[in-house]
Amino acid sequence: MDLLSTLNSLKSSVDWLQIRHVREKTTYRGVRDEKPNHNHISFDQGVMIEVLVNGHFGYAGTSDLSPSGIKRALTKAVTMAKVASPYKVHEFSLEQRPATKGSYQSPAVRPLDSASAKEIADIFIDATRAMKVSDKIISRSANTMITETEFETLSSHGTEIQQKFSIVSTDFSATGMQNGDTQTRSDGGGLARCRQVGAEIFDRADILERSKRVGEQVLELLAAENCPSETMDLLLAPDQMTLQVHESIGHPLEYDRILGDERNYAGWSFVKPQDFGNLQYGSPLMNVTFDPTIPDALASYAFDDSGTKATKEFLIENGKLMRGLGSLESQARLNLPGVANSRSSSWNRAPIDRMANINLEPGKSRLEEMIASTERGIFMQANKSWSIDDYRNKFQFGCEYAQLIENGKLTKVLKNPNYRGTTVKFWNSLKAVSEARQTWGSPYCGKGEPNQVIRVGHTTPYCLFSNVEVFGA
Template sequence: MLDLHKVLNTLKGSVEWAQLRLVSEKTTWRVIRNEQFEGSDISFDNGLMVEVLVNGHFGYAGTSDLTADGVKRAFDKATLMARQASSFKVHDFSVLQRPIAQGRYASPVSRPMDSYSAKEISDLFIDATRAMKVSDKIINRIAMAMIVESEFSVVSTHGSDVHQKFSIVSTDFNATAMDAGEVQQRSQNGGLARCNQIGAEVFDRASILENAKIIGTEALELLSAENCPSETLDLLIAPDQMTLQVHESIGHPLEYDRILGDERNYAGWSFVKPEDFGKLQYGSKLMNVTFDPTVPDAMASYAFDDAGVKATKEYLIKDGVLLRGLGSLESQARLSLPGVANSRSSSWNRAPIDRMANINLEPGTSKLEDMIASVERGVFMHANKSWSIDDYRNKFQFGCEYAQLIENGKLTKTLKNPNYRGTTVKFWNSLKAVSANRETYGSPFCGKGEPNQVIRVGHTTPYCLFGGMEVFGA
């Protein structure tokens, strides 16, 4: 193991501050299709990011050469880049944007990953694909797991010393049904994996096989279902779809680098303006959204971000009013607005940028059965199938895998090809009920930045009822 303190003491140069961030990661994939072993892959990634502050500007250089000479070359490159770029800087930064951080973090794990062999996981997933085969009309079944074990270690010249160890498991199960040219798919989470910081306890045989059978049954059910009606009515959305709704229409538009225009070339801007904070009625009074990397088992939990800021729970939206955005200390300084601990990098070879972590819709007080009972005519949608949103994160359209018609307070018919569309502020202001119970989902594949960074995010969301929504069939 590289002694970061020893390496840091050998680096010499005219810098105001320097930091070393060592990242080591192992990723394991297991894929079973139709009771057959389709693939297994194990990859290792190990490297170091050197960050320096010179003339009020940050500079970065990554290296996989962890020898003393390799780290020194990266240090010299980061220093040179910072010095040259400082002539064109948009803001004069200081060490205030890199607070001293000291502490440890580890994902909550009840059962170590090595307590299951690769064969045991594969055998379980073979049985899961078998359980999805509820009919000959189920033509394809997939069970997948991605297991990530990573460690981040950080030291700096002004005393930071942080070690964070993550154990992350993402699972997905899906079945495809076909009959007379009609094709329908049902998955565990609509393309969003059930992602948690967790150990091997996630591979609970009974629950996996029970859910697999439900997935196969509902895929078959969709073949004979009616098409979703095209009209304006109440819309009840399950947590597996609310996850993507929160991600796209709250998380991304509140990122400060979008508001500043830093992201416009790659992923777009935001409809949110700096003067909206503290004033904009983003949603109804039932809407309360938090940034919270302290949730124990959520996908994107941590103790410190990559700038050394301690992770705390913060309200982004309270009683529907926009209060705070997702901005690192650099972005906060540029905008003169409060932010959160969300300076995050995907690995050792990327500089940290403004990223989501756990963006959660706080629970309400309603029971799901009461929410359904309150609807005269509406649609209950589950699991994302497709999505589109403009580059200002304003106009959107989502398609779901599975839906049920609500008539006179009761769930009646199953519906296929359900979709809905809207605009962000109008949509969230139509929120009229939020359930007391929530579920946690996430995505390991949120892309952003140039060069691109694919990072892990988490969302804990309740069931939500919206009034006057435009829904339509395929």
């Protein structure tokens, strides 16, 4: 479709109009126990019409891309805005919709379509074969989700944005059984290896090496002792820090939660507006950023879906809470600074406050030093389960794999490791942060009514916390 011609034919009927056209292709490839078990492609396409009427935004999406279909969507968006405007919580203006121009494209060495179904299947068959290191391994799987998305946004006051995303998520996991005990190990805790990347991610040698290690660690878990229940130092790997940051920093700092907009579904937040600039969220080693500019991170972009340019911003500096995750609308309502995080999951959803890349900045410690400094502790990797209350305060996390730290050395493997705490107390117990970081993410962050499942990224270091309650399942 010619989006510009469509915009020009409609803009005279309203004071302000924005059209966001989204095309998405998702490819699924999977192998289970050396046999391909799914191999399909889905397509999705549509437009979101957004208008501003009487100080209120109205939306309507449609997959009917004919002139009459788009005109019907415009009429519906205007009607919705007029009907809702007498009950608006804030008088909005075009200050919340800056006119911007620009483009973005994910980095890729090899185009995604250069990896054939056969190439991926052959690698994944060998990967599941590599996991079979013993007859105790009863199930093995290798899966990928490849997503190619194009966003084009035009507005009647001059916005012109084109963004193209190439995203790959992979998951390699194995399950073993011995004497009635079942243990599963994955390559990072589910679909955590998610990046903006090209087909170069399907590196056979690297995948086979990681897959073999997954199988070997399943055997270690089957032979391991249960995690003890006591208070000790806790060292978390970046694949687990991803979820810790996501749940206890990302979600509580979203302004729509603080405003109460999400209380019926995703929940509230323990954070209050007056906490910004005042709350000591964590120890002085804690520095957290919103950064959609990291090249290969899952939620990188140049502009959010309201046209705001994405820039790196510190949310927490030296442990003090400074800034939250709020779009221009939420910033106006709270009179607080925010970030470019007005995001929608597709053409049929209006943008809301969402985290993107929420990162813990690196420290000055080396992993070896962090282990050596620990008299008694536990090193946990890869998320297995999680639970956190509606206010994002009390939490409990389980991991796939752990090792005991005794007198500054990693010793025996432990199975069924878990830990619990409360957000502010936990982050204030942070006593070491590694200089090395890893980039992880998830394509499945749910929020909003109607529900929106969106991609989020986290670049995190190894972190050492003191006096944390740990326990076995």
